Amino acid sequence: MTTIPGPFLCTLPVTAVVSYFLGCFNGAVIVSKYILRDDIRNHGSGNAGLTNFYRTFGGPLTAAVILCDVLKAVLAVFFGVLAAKYFMDVEMDDAALIVLSKYWAALFCLLGHMFPCMFHFKGGKGILSGGAVAFMIDWRIALVVWGGFLVLAVLTKYVSLGSVWAGASFPFASWFCYPDQPLVIALAFLTGALVLWQHRANIHRLLTGTENKFSLHKKKG
Secondary structure: OOOOOHHHHHHHHHHHHHHHHHHOOOHHHHHHHHHOOOOHHHOOOOOOOHHHHHHHOOOOHHHHHHHHHHHHHHHHHHHHHHHHHHHOOOOOOOHHHHHHHHHHHHHHHHHHHHOOHHHOOOOOOOHHHHHHHHHHHOHHHHHHHHHHHHHHHHHHOOHHHHHHHHHHHHHHHHHHHOOOOHHHHHHHHHHHHHHHHHOHHHHHHHHHOOOOOOOOOOOOO
16 A cells, blocks of 8 residues: 655645636536537536537537547646645655546546536536546556447447446446555545446436437537
8 A cells, every 4th residue: 555645645635626626617618608608508418518518509619628628637637746746745756646646636627527616516427527537547547438438339329328337447447457556446436436426317318218329410409
């Protein structure tokens, strides 16, 4: 088990706050509410995520949503690494602490995305940002998460099924990659559980056969 130095512990609240507020910059809400003047949360499933945005609005602004949700996740994890490396003089060769800081930042970024304080705590489900943090954490975890997501989404046309895979596989892939880091594993399971909780309605519809399939053609309003 990794021994956590006191100075490193002092970085965790700072990383949590910065990562949370970065996560609050929800691309779907920002683009729909302030550019299109038509809040995405008033349409479709009411979710402020990429799938609902594309189904509702389509168009090139979908790329802006992707960019925003990916960039904030990258910045959050990157900040976590910087905090661990420089702010409290944690050596880079202590890779375990760097990994722990990545997971910590990822968790709070997703909390911000899902429950943004400036948007009445109504955000997205964390798949796009979660996929971005998976790449930032470890390419092996990203391969498991994104590989399963893409296979299931393409074969079944259920984006939600791929999303459930992503949430469920993330902690187990993390366990495989970092078996000697119980704090990392705990954070990974908490993150995966949050993603699955946000998809609870989708899981119910999948089980009852009432879930909507994804189409590249947006709905006509």
